Amino acid sequence: MRLPRFEYLEPSDLEGVLNLLATQGDDTKILAGGTDLLVRMKKGLLKPKTLISLKALNELSYINEEDGCIKIGARTPIADIIASDLIQKEAFALFEACEKIGAISIQHYRGTIGGNILQDNRCIHYNQSEFHRSGRQPCHKDGGKICYARDEADRCNSTCQSDGATALMALGASITLAKKGTERVVEIANFYTTDGIMPFAMESSELLTEIVISIQGGKSSYKRLAYRSAIDYPIVCAGVFLSASDTKKDEIEDARIVVGAMGRSPLFLVQESFSLKGKNLNDTEVFKKVADSSMNSASTFAVHNVGSTLEYRCVMVSEMVLQALKGAAQAVVAAKG
Amino acid sequence: MSKKNSEFSVVGKRIPKLDAAQKAMGRAEYIQDIKVPGMLYGRILYSKYASAKIIKIDISKAVALPGVHTVLPGEDVPEKMKMGFYKDNPPIKKDKVCSFRDEVAAVAAINPEIAKKALDLIEIEYEEQIGIFDPEKAMEKDAPLVHEHTKSNVLKLPWNIHYGDVDKGEKESAFVVEDRFTTTGVTHCCMGTSGALALFDATENLTVYTNTQIPSLAQKDFLETLKVLGLKNKRVRVIKPIIGGGFGSKLDTYAYEHVAILLAYKCRKPVKIVFDRVEEFKATSTRQPTVTYIKQGCDKNGKLTFRDIRMVLDNGAYTSWGATTPTVMMMPISSLYRVKNVRYDAKCVYTNNTYSQAMRGYGNPQATFAIESNIDMLAEEAGIDPIEFRRINQNVPNETTPQDFKITTCGLAECINEVEKELKSGTAKEKGVGVGMASLIHVGGGARIYKSDGCGAILKMDDYGKVDIFTGGTDMGQGMDNITAQIVAEELGLSAEDINVVHTDTDICPWDVGAHASRSTFVAGNAALGAAKKVKQKIQEFASKFFDVPAKEIQFKDKLVFVPGDQEKSMPIDKLLRKAHFSQNGTMLMADYFYDPDNESFRKDFKCNLSATYTFGVHGVKVKVDEETGKVEVLDYIAAHDVGQAINPLLLEGQVYGGVLMGLGYALTEEVVQKNGENMNANFRDYKLFTAKDAVNIKAPVFETADEAGPFGAKGIGEPGCVPTAPAVANAVYDAVGVRIKDLPITPEKVLAALKEKNG
Amino acid sequence: MEKIQITLNINDKLCEVMVYHNDTLLEVLRDELDLTGSKESCGEGVCGSCTIHMDGKPVRSCLTLAMEAVGTKIRTVEGLANGDELSDLQQSFIDHGAVQCGFCTSGMLMSADALLKNNPKPDEKTVRKALGGNICRCTGYAKIVEAVAHACNPQDDCPDCKTDSKVRE
Ligand SMILES: Cc1cc2nc3c(=O)[nH]c(=O)nc-3n(C[C@H](O)[C@H](O)[C@H](O)COP(=O)(O)OP(=O)(O)OC[C@H]3O[C@@H](n4cnc5c(N)ncnc54)[C@H](O)[C@@H]3O)c2cc1C
Ligand code: SF4
Ligand code: FES
Ligand code: FES
Numbered sequence A: 001m002r003l004p005r006f007e008y009l010e011p012s013d014l015e016g017v018l019n020l021l022a023t024q025g026d027d028t029k030i031l032a033g034g035t036d037l038l039v040r041m042k043k044g045l046l047k048p049k050t051l052i053s054l055k056a057l058n059e060l061s062y063i064n065e066e067d068g069c070i071k072i073g074a075r076t077p078i079a080d081i082i083a084s085d086l087i088q089k090e091a092f093a094l095f096e097a098c099e100k101i102g103a104i105s106i107q108h109y110r111g112t113i114g115g116n117i118l119q120d121n122r123c124i125h126y127n128q129s130e131f132h133r134s135g136r137q138p139c140h141k142d143g144g145k146i147c148y149a150r151d152e153a154d155r156c157n158s159t160c161q162s163d164g165a166t167a168l169m170a171l172g173a174s175i176t177l178a179k180k181g182t183e184r185v186v187e188i189a190n191f192y193t194t195d196g197i198m199p200f201a202m203e204s205s206e207l208l209t210e211i212v213i214s215i216q217g218g219k220s221s222y223k224r225l226a227y228r229s230a231i232d233y234p235i236v237c238a239g240v241f242l243s244a245s246d247t248k249k250d251e252i253e254d255a256r257i258v259v260g261a262m263g264r265s266p267l268f269l270v271q272e273s274f275s276l277k278g279k280n281l282n283d284t285e286v287f288k289k290v291a292d293s294s295m296n297s298a299s300t301f302a303v304h305n306v307g308s309t310l311e312y313r314c315v316m317v318s319e320m321v322l323q324a325l326k327g328a329a330q331a332v333v334a335a336k337g
Numbered sequence B: 001m002s003k004k005n006s007e008f009s010v011v012g013k014r015i016p017k018l019d020a021a022q023k024a025m026g027r028a029e030y031i032q033d034i035k036v037p038g039m040l041y042g043r044i045l046y047s048k049y050a051s052a053k054i055i056k057i058d059i060s061k062a063v064a065l066p067g068v069h070t071v072l073p074g075e076d077v078p079e080k081m082k083m084g085f086y087k088d089n090p091p092i093k094k095d096k097v098c099s100f101r102d103e104v105a106a107v108a109a110i111n112p113e114i115a116k117k118a119l120d121l122i123e124i125e126y127e128e129q130i131g132i133f134d135p136e137k138a139m140e141k142d143a144p145l146v147h148e149h150t151k152s153n154v155l156k157l158p159w160n161i162h163y164g165d166v167d168k169g170e171k172e173s174a175f176v177v178e179d180r181f182t183t184t185g186v187t188h189c190c191m192g193t194s195g196a197l198a199l200f201d202a203t204e205n206l207t208v209y210t211n212t213q214i215p216s217l218a219q220k221d222f223l224e225t226l227k228v229l230g231l232k233n234k235r236v237r238v239i240k241p242i243i244g245g246g247f248g249s250k251l252d253t254y255a256y257e258h259v260a261i262l263l264a265y266k267c268r269k270p271v272k273i274v275f276d277r278v279e280e281f282k283a284t285s286t287r288q289p290t291v292t293y294i295k296q297g298c299d300k301n302g303k304l305t306f307r308d309i310r311m312v313l314d315n316g317a318y319t320s321w322g323a324t325t326p327t328v329m330m331m332p333i334s335s336l337y338r339v340k341n342v343r344y345d346a347k348c349v350y351t352n353n354t355y356s357q358a359m360r361g362y363g364n365p366q367a368t369f370a371i372e373s374n375i376d377m378l379a380e381e382a383g384i385d386p387i388e389f390r391r392i393n394q395n396v397p398n399e400t401t402p403q404d405f406k407i408t409t410c411g412l413a414e415c416i417n418e419v420e421k422e423l424k425s426g427t428a429k430e431k432g433v434g435v436g437m438a439s440l441i442h443v444g445g446g447a448r449i450y451k452s453d454g455c456g457a458i459l460k461m462d463d464y465g466k467v468d469i470f471t472g473g474t475d476m477g478q479g480m481d482n483i484t485a486q487i488v489a490e491e492l493g494l495s496a497e498d499i500n501v502v503h504t505d506t507d508i509c510p511w512d513v514g515a516h517a518s519r520s521t522f523v524a525g526n527a528a529l530g531a532a533k534k535v536k537q538k539i540q541e542f543a544s545k546f547f548d549v550p551a552k553e554i555q556f557k558d559k560l561v562f563v564p565g566d567q568e569k570s571m572p573i574d575k576l577l578r579k580a581h582f583s584q585n586g587t588m589l590m591a592d593y594f595y596d597p598d599n600e601s602f603r604k605d606f607k608c609n610l611s612a613t614y615t616f617g618v619h620g621v622k623v624k625v626d627e628e629t630g631k632v633e634v635l636d637y638i639a640a641h642d643v644g645q646a647i648n649p650l651l652l653e654g655q656v657y658g659g660v661l662m663g664l665g666y667a668l669t670e671e672v673v674q675k676n677g678e679n680m681n682a683n684f685r686d687y688k689l690f691t692a693k694d695a696v697n698i699k700a701p702v703f704e705t706a707d708e709a710g711p712f713g714a715k716g717i718g719e720p721g722c723v724p725t726a727p728a729v730a731n732a733v734y735d736a737v738g739v740r741i742k743d744l745p746i747t748p749e750k751v752l753a754a755l756k757e758k759n760g
Numbered sequence C: 001m002e003k004i005q006i007t008l009n010i011n012d013k014l015c016e017v018m019v020y021h022n023d024t025l026l027e028v029l030r031d032e033l034d035l036t037g038s039k040e041s042c043g044e045g046v047c048g049s050c051t052i053h054m055d056g057k058p059v060r061s062c063l064t065l066a067m068e069a070v071g072t073k074i075r076t077v078e079g080l081a082n083g084d085e086l087s088d089l090q091q092s093f094i095d096h097g098a099v100q101c102g103f104c105t106s107g108m109l110m111s112a113d114a115l116l117k118n119n120p121k122p123d124e125k126t127v128r129k130a131l132g133g134n135i136c137r138c139t140g141y142a143k144i145v146e147a148v149a150h151a152c153n154p155q156d157d158c159p160d161c162k163t164d165s166k167v168r169e
Helices: A016-021 A037-042 A078-085 A085-090 A094-101 A115-119 A131-136 A163-170 A270-275 A286-301 A310-336 B020-024 B062-065 B112-121 B166-171 B215-228 B255-268 B278-280 B321-335 B366-384 B386-393 B412-424 B480-492 B522-545 B573-581 B649-668 B725-737 B746-760 C026-031 C088-095 C105-116 C122-131 C142-149 C164-168
Strands: A007-009 A029-030 A050-053 A063-066 A070-075 A172-178 A182-187 A207-214 A219-225 A235-244 A252-260 B042-047 B052-058 B068-071 B103-109 B123-128 B160-163 B175-183 B195-200 B205-209 B234-240 B272-273 B290-300 B304-316 B341-350 B433-442 B457-460 B467-471 B501-504 B555-557 B560-562 B570-571 B590-593 B614-625 B633-640 C004-010 C013-019 C052-055 C057-060 C073-075
Touching: A016 A029, A016 A050, A016 A172, A016 A207, A050 A172, A050 B175, A063 A085, A078 A094, A078 B278, A085 A094, A094 A163, A094 A219, A094 A235, A094 A310, A094 B215, A115 A163, A115 A207, A163 A219, A163 A235, A163 A252, A163 C088, A219 A310, A219 B522, A235 A310, A252 A270, A252 A286, A252 A310, A270 A286, A310 B746, B020 B062, B020 C088, B020 C105, B042 B112, B042 B255, B052 B103, B062 B068, B062 B112, B062 B175, B068 B112, B068 B255, B068 B555, B103 B112, B103 B255, B166 B304, B166 B341, B166 C013, B175 B366, B195 B255, B205 B255, B215 B234, B215 B255, B255 B272, B255 B570, B290 B366, B304 B321, B304 B366, B321 B366, B321 B433, B321 B467, B366 B386, B366 B433, B386 B412, B386 B433, B412 B433, B412 B614, B412 B633, B433 B725, B457 B522, B467 B480, B467 B522, B480 B522, B522 B573, B522 B590, B555 C105, B560 B573, B570 B573, B633 B649, B633 B725, B649 B725, B649 C142, B725 B746, C013 C026, C052 C105, C088 C105, C088 C142, C105 C122, C105 C142, C122 C142
Parallel strands: A007 A050, A029 A050, B042 B272, B205 B234, B304 B341, B467 B501, C004 C073
Antiparallel strands: A063 A070, A070 A207, A172 A182, A172 A207, A219 A235, A235 A252, B042 B103, B052 B123, B068 B103, B160 B341, B175 B290, B195 B205, B195 B272, B290 B304, B433 B614, B457 B467, B457 B590, B555 B560, B560 B570, B614 B633, C004 C013, C052 C057, C052 C073
16 A cells, blocks of 8 residues: 655754744644554545654653653653553553553554554544545545534544543643744643544644653553454543542542543543542442443443444443443552552 | 374374475565566456446546556456356446446556556446345345346345255154344455456467466466457466465456456556455455354254254355355255254345355355354253253264265264363353354365366476476465375375475466365375376386386385385385486386366255265364453364364364364454445454454364375365354353354344343 | 655665655565565554564564665564574474465564564463464464464474474574
């Protein structure tokens, strides 16, 4: 399969990238590992005039502990994240999520964490060959006015299947977006638009440079469901962060539940998360209730567009959330000793 | 009496695949790798509708694109050019398309990029028509017709049998169970995609490099193509590059082959067409999706009284050899277990789906899924343990089945015992864990589907004791090359490396019907053995004069020709050959042999002895069902087969392991998702093949019943691995959590829904 | 856009080659350099048949631009053997019957080779994980997994581990 024509640029440092981004128009794309971008280009889903490679930017590949935070460079390969003791210790959900991405032998050495967050949403009607799509009216995401996944939909409901983003949102991570001359920090939870055509609230001249996870003394867990154990995107996934109160060992102080692969972005379930405050860490009944409520909340966003059946995916939200809650709770209990 | 394993020197040995080294070094040449000077790249344009009239086609812009050599619309294809079993499928369609896979035009250009661009420039105006996608609905009276000239979508094929008296059998039954089972379309997913390269020489003789499992029949098809092009008395040479997987996908000739020929003829240049993965998914065939209504009964002791099956097969829009799979389905239906009263009726129905074709097992997996699932249900109804139930009804050696199949050797009993041992071992029953089994019968000695089931072999020996054998057989990774070499080496006292197996070129290899029906070991093996025996006899005759002993006293081993017990009378075979060659009236040692097994064509009532011998097997599986997610995890798998004689256990295991995993995919994850005839999962991400991480270890014990008819006692084993896998899994799922899934694949959502229904 | 000349380090040899910016490494290896051992089976990063090493790491050459390979060390299946002397891993694939149609073989070898460089005696689970991104339709994986596990760690009870490789250790 051939790639469409483009010009390849390889700036030697961050400044070079930002300069280029500032001058080039919307037809420019960042090339990190290419495991998402190049696939889409081969299918003719986008035809950028220019690709700016991050190949020379070793400065964006690191995992550090600094000021009570884990800082990860955007171009850090997934493999490095899996191998990191720091991540395994302080951001277990991210470790679990990264381990499941694609397949270890290959995706992980090229695929980056930045690219993972910024991979485009997917939809079985959209991620098809150029010829397949040419045989019908274009849908919203393809520049048209209809949707094949949900009749009458006025916008695109493509699905975010990023494992990394779901885990990071559960960990309360934020990201740094740099632009020539400026920089801004956004919480991942606030990073998304409400339209699957362009799911990220981000300008084309911006570069994702860093991911920051503050270490909050809690534990996290990530669970996902897929048909196979490798080269398979999740059809439902859930990331959970739990921390216990300093005074009462068994009591939940802070909780974050995020459901992935069910909507245009990972879904931070505020109500369900909040409802766990003050609950006992060993109370499975409460977890079950919260999991069921998560299912109801998440179900309203999902459309039938990533395989399986919608009904099944909805039911499985509850199971994944429950498993992740149990996983995180166990880890908290174990850590407290 | 046949020999014991220890008496063989080459047969029965774990000799690595002869071409493994070149493959492991990346030096094997597949169609993807072949380039010839001046070669153009061909590409095919497909329909954008499942059913439509072609109103107008405009190729002018494509023709004008620099780098394009020719554009071929349907109207430039001779009217008489048709493909398939029914000859109902023109390689490029002119007036009407009947499926998304329909070819509507083709181009040849100097590189793939331009070829693709040219396709984009072809303008076609369609008038969409109503399609029909459900075979059962397509049978209804007022259903739209896929082909207007037919009166009904049901193909006029005579697939029905009735032996004994089913109605009487039912009346005499103590227990009767009936149900409906369905299977979906799955596809071969050869890792090497399809492709062909066609070139004409200066005198218009044609050479086609193609991935085919049927070189001789392909040659015949291509000759037809030349004939309709007005090229009479020309030659066709078919060359097979190394094939990146077959599994039945290459048992017919296809549009890409004929189109490559047409393009090459039109531009007088070599033209190669190679599919990309999407095309491989969309423009190759699936296994026949089926709907099966089955009813079986037994008496109060568990003896089967009758089996009554009605089946509807989704033929798709055109008729390839897949429409003949019911003839193979008849085999398990009439002859798996002993049942006197059998009725079977199958209807192949045109729909606007992609047309279906042969795939490993040739119908047997679909039929066995229904039979073996239903047997477990019947056993439960009768209150008999499913293993015991099978034992009560098991096939035995030296018996003729209702369809007149002459079962000579049969190791089904041994296989049942072995699987029982395995399944009953281990700890007490855990929650969500269950075991299941299913048996199989398959043709093990060819199958006379075509007029001849034969294979030719030509053998020559050189002055250095090396052998070249030119065989009609085809290797596509399954190991026909080794089997041939090992058989010849055994017979002539050589080692496998001394044998060069040439199987790639119809100019030098004799005729063969094709690599199907698990027949290569048996038929090509016997052909090679026949030729080797002839040469052996000639050497014996020569050596007899030389050593001055009767010819039959002369033996062959370790590259020596010798008279046992006489140290003086022994000579390296190469030396002897040179003596034969470089003497007055010298001779070279060559022989040919054509082996056509002693099996029969169907008579009117479909009775006959279809195969010279039959392969039996039993699979057992232990699964764990996650009751929260519905996911089925395979814990252990055992596939026991009666293989006659394992010519090469290493390769045999490879066939079984590969077959079983393909069967597990069929059982659990694989499905071509078609939405109104359009393939929606034409990639490896959405079509779920198991990965190494999902795969389980499989035990593959073999029983060697040493069949008289087989070469050194061997039977075929290419397909059985994937035949009873799905019902074994379905039975295990039932055992584990008490839900019976009757529609393949057994996906988590189906299991969960069934659990929900059961638990209320 | 014009083709430009780049220099690639492939199997320890420097090759000058003319490429388009949008050429993938796989296309350049196969079409320009006639290194056809690396295969394209899906072209979109799923199957692993195009796996090569870039600076010792397994990557999919169908999703890597030739331009990106400049300045890196590329190894392909053609560079696994030492002349005609097969590597232990290649020999193990042959001996264990891990090769059937062979289309997945070069990618499998490259993924496995990368694993063995870090972990010469992997257990079965590790091997399965490492090969998770390489699809094979013929073998059911069992023999491939065995071949990788035993390549540098021959087992006495394995009928396919060669005696001479048992000493080779
Ligand atoms: C077979 C296969 C299976 C996969 N399975 C999974 C899976 O299970 N789960 C999963 O989450 N993903 C999966 N992926 C998707 C993808 O491989 C991963 O998400 C990977 O981490 C993407 O990283 P990359 O560096 O290759 O991204 P790229 O393809 O290089 O980039 C992705 C997008 O992000 C943009 N981008 C990248 N970096 C930056 C930056 N620093 N600043 C601004 N923009 C940037 C690019 O322009 C592009 O639009 C799979 C991919 C394949 C091919
Ligand atoms: S959700 Fe609708 S609009 Fe969005 S990609 Fe799918 S079909 Fe297109
Ligand atoms: S061809 Fe590159 S991964 Fe399949
Ligand atoms: S050997 Fe054929 S795909 Fe692996």
